[in-house]
Amino acid sequence: MNPKTVIDHCGSTKSGSDLIKGILQESEFSFPKSLNxxxxxxxxxxxxxxxxxxxAGSGTTGHAVLQLNKEDGGHRRFILCSNRxxxxxxxxxNLCREVCYERVKRVSQGYENTKGEAVEGLGGNVRYFKxxxxxxxxxxxxxxxxxxxxxxxxxxxxxxxxxxVPGHSGDAFRAYSGNGKNLALVYDPSDLSExxxxxxxxxxxxxxxxxxxxxxxxxxxxxxxxxxxxxxxxPDGILSSYRKIYGI
Numbered sequence: 001m002n003p004k005t006v007i008d009h010c011g012s013t014k015s016g017s018d019l020i021k022g023i024l025q026e027s028e029f030s031f032p033k034s035l036n037x038x039x040x041x042x043x044x045x046x047x048x049x050x051x052x053x054x055x056a057g058s059g060t061t062g063h064a065v066l067q068l069n070k071e072d073g074g075h076r077r078f079i080l081c082s083n084r085x086x087x088x089x090x091x092x093x094n095l096c097r098e099v100c101y102e103r104v105k106r107v108s109q110g111y112e113n114t115k116g117e118a119v120e121g122l123g124g125n126v127r128y129f130k131x132x133x134x135x136x137x138x139x140x141x142x143x144x145x146x147x148x149x150x151x152x153x154x155x156x157x158x159x160x161x162x163x164x165v166p167g168h169s170g171d172a173f174r175a176y177s178g179n180g181k182n183l184a185l186v187y188d189p190s191d192l193s194e195x196x197x198x199x200x201x202x203x204x205x206x207x208x209x210x211x212x213x214x215x216x217x218x219x220x221x222x223x224x225x226x227x228x229x230x231x232x233x234x235p236d237g238i239l240s241s242y243r244k245i246y247g248i
Contacts (some may be wrong), residue, residue, distance in 0.1 A: 020058055020099075022113045022243035023106050026206055029058045029099050039065040047074030059100035063107050066122040077160065080104070101128050115126055125179070127162060129153060143245050145171055148187055150240055151211075152176075158235075159183050168198060175202075184208040192221060199225045211242055 003219040016032035042051060053061040065078040097162065110121035113132050134146045147170050156162050161176045161183040168175035172188035175198050182202050186195050189212040199206055199222075207230045210218050222229055 016058070016060065018102065023111060024099065024105055025114060028095075031133065032058040033060040035064055035067070037065055042076070043068055045076075047072060047076060049076050051076060051078040052081075053078065054081045056082040056096070056100050056104065059103040062100075062104040062126070066104070066124045067106055069124065070122045074163040079157075097128065099235070101126070105183070114132070125162070127157075138191070141247070147241065148174075148244050151187075151242075152236055152248060154235075154238065155185060155209055156183065170194075173198075180204070186210040196222070196225075199229060202228075204228070206231065209234055213239075213243075 016034050017029075019035055020029060024197055042049070042061075042064055045051075051061060051065055058202055059080060062078050065076045069076055069127070070190050080100060082100050082170055084093060084097075085095040086093040096188070105126050106121075107119075108121050108124045108126050109194055111119050113119055126153050134143065136148060137143050137146075156176055158179060159176075161178050161181040163178040165175040165177055167185075167197070170189065172186075173194040174185045174187075175181040176185075182204055184195055184198055184206050186192065186208065192210075195208065197208075205228045206225075209232050211234060212218070218231065219226075
């Protein structure tokens with residue numbers, strides 16, 4: 001006789017497999033988590049929670065977050081981490097892109113099930129990023145360019161602001177908007193002219209990161225926009241790499 005768990009009303013891996021097949025038409029993923037179970041567990045937390053799943057598998061956690069937000073109007077966000085799970089026998093396999101990301105993208109935007117019926121999307125934004133080491137280079141310029149690209153991605157994720165603003169995408173200054181937010185990244189603190197130009201035109205508050213050891217020197221220079229500008233400190237991990245590359 002199998003003992004009953006405390007949670008006994010939230011489906012099984014069999015229901016999870018059937019659900020994936022209905023979304024992707026086919027699936028080689030074994031024993032996916034139950035959508036109802038993960039939705040129940042996440043629902044125990046606040047509606048503005050950030051959910052992190054380091055073993056995302058088929059993407060059930062992301063699906064559950066989107067489903068819950070649709071049901072109760074919540075503003076939960078999620079970060080899913082996975083790998084390719086490729087092998088010597090199957091070197092081209094990419095579970096993360098072909099199953100996890102594809103599933104979450106379809107339930108977000110809408111899809112056609114195995115019966116040919118249109119299933120309405122749950123809404124939300126889904127972004128796919130790949131991690132990699134920055135290649136070693138004797139050229140400081142190459143390292144700086146790679147650093148700017150990687151840092152821009154990390155800070156966009158942190159601020160949930162992804163759409164590049166036309167005309168502001170260089171290595172010295174970048175600006176992004178989306179989800180009712182504005183983000184400015186200043187990589188050359190010796191020249192704030194492009195930031196000031198952006199602040200003068202931006203609609204709504206702007207969160208800015210100035211890549212310098214201290215933010216205080218810029219507070220006075222940017223005092224004109226103090227009511228609409230939030231200067232954020234550079235995260236320690238990024239600041240450490242910044243110092244190494246720029247020799248500070």
